[in-house]
Each structure stands twice: as C-alpha cells, then as structure tokens.
Amino acid sequence: MLAPSIILSHPQLGENIGAAARAMANFGLTDLRLVKPRHGWPDAKATAMAAGAAKVVEEARVFASLREALGDLNLIYATTARERGITKEVLTPPEAAKRLRAASVRGEKTAILFGNERAGLDNDEISLCDCVITIPTAHFASINLGQAVLLTAYEWFRAGDTTPPARLEHGPIHRKPTRVELFDLFDHLEHELKESGFLFPPEKRDAMARAIRATIHRARLTYQEVQTLRGMLVALAKGKHRSSRTVKDA
Amino acid sequence: MLAPSIILSHPQLGENIGAAARAMANFGLTDLRLVKPRHGWPDAKATAMAAGAAKVVEEARVFASLREALGDLNLIYATTARERGITKEVLTPPEAAKRLRAASVRGEKTAILFGNERAGLDNDEISLCDCVITIPTAHFASINLGQAVLLTAYEWFRAGDTTPPARLEHGPIHRKPTRVELFDLFDHLEHELKESGFLFPPEKRDAMARAIRATIHRARLTYQEVQTLRGMLVALAKGKHRSSRTVKDA
Numbered sequence A, B: 001m002l003a004p005s006i007i008l009s010h011p012q013l014g015e016n017i018g019a020a021a022r023a024m025a026n027f028g029l030t031d032l033r034l035v036k037p038r039h040g041w042p043d044a045k046a047t048a049m050a051a052g053a054a055k056v057v058e059e060a061r062v063f064a065s066l067r068e069a070l071g072d073l074n075l076i077y078a079t080t081a082r083e084r085g086i087t088k089e090v091l092t093p094p095e096a097a098k099r100l101r102a103a104s105v106r107g108e109k110t111a112i113l114f115g116n117e118r119a120g121l122d123n124d125e126i127s128l129c130d131c132v133i134t135i136p137t138a139h140f141a142s143i144n145l146g147q148a149v150l151l152t153a154y155e156w157f158r159a160g161d162t163t164p165p166a167r168l169e170h171g172p173i174h175r176k177p178t179r180v181e182l183f184d185l186f187d188h189l190e191h192e193l194k195e196s197g198f199l200f201p202p203e204k205r206d207a208m209a210r211a212i213r214a215t216i217h218r219a220r221l222t223y224q225e226v227q228t229l230r231g232m233l234v235a236l237a238k239g240k241h242r243s244s245r246t247v248k249d250a
Helices: A014-026 A044-058 A066-070 A093-105 A145-159 A179-196 A202-219 A223-249 B014-026 B044-058 B066-070 B093-105 B145-158 B179-196 B202-219 B223-249
Strands: A005-009 A032-035 A061-063 A075-079 A089-091 A110-114 A131-133 A166-168 B005-009 B032-035 B061-063 B075-079 B089-091 B110-114 B131-133 B166-168
Touching: A005 A014, A005 A066, A005 A145, A014 A032, A014 A044, A014 A145, A014 B145, A032 A066, A061 A066, A066 A110, A075 A093, A089 A093, A093 A110, A093 A131, A093 A145, A110 A145, A145 B014, A145 B145, A179 A202, A179 A223, B005 B014, B005 B066, B005 B145, B014 B032, B014 B044, B014 B145, B032 B066, B061 B066, B066 B110, B075 B093, B089 B093, B093 B110, B093 B131, B093 B145, B110 B145, B179 B202, B179 B223
Parallel strands: A005 A032, A005 A110, A032 A061, A075 A110, A075 A131, A089 A131, B005 B032, B005 B110, B032 B061, B075 B110, B075 B131, B089 B131
Antiparallel strands: A089 B166, A166 B089
C-alpha cells in the first residue's frame, strides 16, 4: 500500500525537516516533498537530525510552488492548529489515517501537508486541500513541526498495525502452568506455611490460604515462575528448619 | 485527574529534555523527573527547546537514583524499543494509556519511564516497573527520546479526549440546507442547463440531471454555499444570454 507523501510548505529549520524524515522512516513513509525550504537544499542540519533515516532526506524533492508539489496527488489533507472559519471537514489524526488508508486501497495518491514553523498554512494553501487535520491538544496547542509529522505518520501506521494491545514476551519456558501445577504450588506453600506456624489461628487458616491463592492468581505466573517459587520455598523452609535448630542448639 | 509523571533516566541531550517538556505541555502532563541528566541541571538547551513549555522545565525535579525518582509512585510503565526476554506484559501506547487512566481514576500515582538516547533502559531499571510499553514501528525502530515522550503523552491525552473524529467548522450561516432549498438549486440549475442546450439530447436529460444531483449531494453543501452557487448560476446565465446576444448581433 502506498503511504501518504509528506509535504512541508516553506519549512524554516533543517532540524525539523530531519526530525520529520526520521518520524516518516519510523512509520513506513518515504516520499518527502519540500516547497521552498528557507535555508535551501540539501541542508546539513536535516541530514544530521534524520539519524538512521538519511534515505528519506536524500530522496526528498524540492518544489518551487505548492501547486507543483501537489500536482500528481488525489487526496490531500492540510494540518492546522486552529479553526480558520473555512467550511471544511476537520478530522482527528486517527480518522484522517483511516480515510487515507481507504483512499490508498482505492489506488489514490495521498498526502499530508504541513505549514511552516512560524505561521502554519495560510488559507490559500488550505483551499487546495480536501480536508483539515487538527491534532487535539491541552491548552498549550503549539506542536513542533517534526512532532506534528510524527503524530500523523504514527496514526497512519497504527491504522494498519496488528500488534496486540497487550502481550507477554515469551519463549518455550514461559508457557502458562496447568491448573494442577498451580494446585501443587498452593499445596506446597500452604503446607510450609502451616508447618512454620504462619497460618494461625487454625479457624482462620482457610480464609488466609484463599487470600494467598488470590494473590498468586493475580500474578498470572508462567510455568517457569511456578517452579522458581517452589525452589524458593524449599530453600526458605530449609533455612527455617536450620534456623530453628540453631535457636534450639543455642 | 492526575496525569502520569514522565521520568527520564540518565538523559544525554538538553534538546531532548526540552522536546519532552514541550510534548508534555501539549498533552496536559506536568510532572517531569530527571535521573542524573548527563549535562547537569538546569540546562539552557532544554529551556530553549521547550518553547512555550518553560514551566515544565523549571519545575522538573532531579534525582540521584532511579529508585528515589520512583519512590512515591504506584504504577510505572517502562518504555523499550525491543524485546528483553523478560516475562513482563508488553503494551501498545493506547492500551497503556487506557490502563494509566483507569489507575489514575482509582487514585494511583502513575508514571512512564524512558531510558537514555544511546541504550534505552537496562534490564535492572525495567525490573522496577510494572509493565513495558513498546511503540510499534516500521523496520526503522529507533524513535527519538522527545518523540517517544510525545507519542505516549499524546495517547494518554487521546484516551480522555472527546473531540469528534470528523466535524465541520461552522458558524450560523453554515447551517445545512433544508431539502426544499436543495430542490430549488436543482430546479434552478437544471432549468438553466436546459436553456443553455447542455442537457441534450432530450432522452438523456433525466439521467444527466440525476448524475448532477449526485455530485451536489456528495459535496454536502451548507445553506450559504447553496446560495452562492445560485448566485453564480444567475451570473453565468446572464453572461450566456449576453454572449448569445453578442453572437446574434455579430
């Protein structure tokens, strides 16, 4: 699937162009277009800031006007930080990402347009685009150019990402214990705690054991961790016997 | 609701601390904690980079060890770029944001921990935290420190944000037209197109008119835009009559 082009209109700082390029590489975007960058092109500061994303910077194309930069595109979203009094749809970054992906699936060439650091896009630039993207913020709404590119690129990537919301890093030894392996841990622990005199008085023993089982369930142990806990239990119980012997011997 | 603290362990560059502070201010986070920043503290580069978020930088606290920085917290998520072979839950930023908000609602003090620019967090640092956050990326996985703070802060803000996915900027004159106002536009346009000879041949007239209506529906015009289009139509039709008169006169 063709990722959106990123177009920076009149960017002022090479550092921000480099940060934008790095963010693009993080999220699988490759086509960077620059309209009249203030300090010319190439820009050593952009290359330095791009770090591992040098290719995006090297392959960036420079255009003399915004119209030329947009010429071959089908769907273009303009980013703005504030309302402009224009009757245009304003999208959140995730909604924009969803629509950009849908357009890309239909074979359309898409892009996201960013204005310069000082003033953003002007209304004439916005009038060349289909919709507006505004990133919701707290009261301090001024987002750095590189960071704005990052957020929209991230949302585009996320819209097609299948990473599960929560997962456990695990290898073969990190399988979940069967219930009988967990019961063996309960029995082992409750036996040693009873022996040690911890589960006292006897009429509270069952309630105490059940509370300890709840703690263990909540930890969602792996098989390996169950085995480690049982080893710790053996060592501690030995220590206790040794220590009580020592006390007795003394 | 108390927003998560942001903890930077051994950060190397003031610029990144400043970028992190700015991102925090963008998304309503205020408590920045630094563990042994490499170039000491305060750091002029951090202040410069923070732009409008100077307050976050000024109020940042410096700690001599990570354990001290974490002491008063209840729930801490560690950010890592790669798998560590630790049996810990790995969360996406949106899932982490959801859980951080839930903990905050329960009155817990929460935090997100970031390692330094060169090597990230080490396994000992991660072992002090509850879960891991990994930001899904394309093949180029190295995210800048300030940008990683931005993405997690953004997701935290988004998890409580009620901005509608798509909305129209509008004032009183941007109300939607009633259907009769739209029908008046259809009638007006179809009348003028018929007069001009555009709706030809007669047997195709109805199908052509229906296709034009579909175009107009898709534009989801406001009342104001309907009025503007009718004004344009009047002007163009006048021109046509004038022009046909001129041709006749010639």
